[in-house]
Amino acid sequence: MTKAPSPTPDRLFAAMEATWPPARRWPLGPFALRDGAGGGKRVSAASATGPWLSADLDAAEAAMDAPLFLIGPQDQALDMELAAREYTVIDPVLAYAAPVADLVQMLPKRMTTFPHWPPMQIARDLWAEGGIGPARVAVMHRAKGAKTAILGRAQDRAAGVAFVACDGDLAMLHALEVSPAFRRQGSAHNILRAAALWAQDQGATTLSLVVTTANAPARALYTSVGMQVVGHYHYRQK
Template sequence: MMLPPADIYAVLEATWPPAARQSLGPWCIRDGQGGGKRVSAATAEGDWTAQDIPAAETAMQALGQPALFLIRDGDAALDAELASRGYRIVDPVVAYAAPCDTIAPPDLMTAFPHWPPLGIARDLWEAEGIGPERLAVMDRAAGPKTVILGRAGDRAAGVAFVAIHGPSAMLHALEVAPDRRRLGVASNILRASAHWAQDNGAGTLSLVVTTANAGARALYASLGLQAMGQYHYRQK
């Protein structure tokens, strides 16, 4: 079972949710509370005109957030309008997905699912800039969820968050300690994520990665994940 691009966005929203959402005319305005671009960007949910854009900008400013729009498949007209207003492209992203049952199991004793996150998992995230605001996003995810702690050389080496929405799981916040990279840690975390997801009722594992991250994209492709959609942001 593969995930069509439209569903990627729904799974992303449910498994990495904002603190709050509000409808403002054609826009969905998200209150991210420091949780990153994914939970802070506005999206067009209805027909919009150029005259509607200032209202979205004002609403984001009121939340203490920069003017930031998520541009998905089908948003070409909005993309062009924002470009004409001086918005720049930020973080082009590719979404990947694969059926869980096509991903090989992890090596023995290399990855351990648990919830809530252990202190060592929090420490690994904090070292890579993932602090309390993003941990709060994980807490908000409503479906089945877990932390995958990866080990290498008999020590904690990496971590990721995985949550399920409907028949699909999505992996977020995959980080490996710099001195533990190139030891298969990320591969084992991904493989453990797929098998945890399958054990908890999901048929598909998905994730998103910036297009510039060639190393991660090569790893995902080697595990059988396929590109299923893309998006980017426009920031003023």
């Protein structure tokens, strides 16, 4: 197998934002603030963009109705300061990646996956079943580059769905959901392989995704197909 790539934190976060973008992002001193329009923490959290002072952090806090910060591996000082201000760690996240060339060595089974855009109603229904509603689907529509929904099928029925988008040579998979009735039947594996095949067709060389550390079944799946941990982050919330 090809050695798994290790995107830098800056590259990884840039791809995350390009493929899962907020409704609005604006600078406030050395912080970037985001309006996710209901699309979840990743598109709503503030992040540091450079060296900051206590007054800068005060201003960022005051600008948010519900202060929330994304903390990457380079943000140790911010993490400590937010802890001192009684912010709680929520949703530690791991980033996984693998070379597309490795993932496409085993193709999805025939007629089990269907890349398409815009997402069909059945894809939206599967996302809604997993708690991914219209506000998060709107995030997908905001992505500017190549993108697709991948519908997975099992036992002649729609079984799962994922969203994939490219930022240059890095493709990111988001919102992978498999209906509970079809889990442990290979649908997620097929969707992952189809995502890699689609990414290869777009010229991407790496497929990446992020998952909470608490999601042990998903982490086991990603490890089983040869993906490796390449980064991490968490949130701090009042």
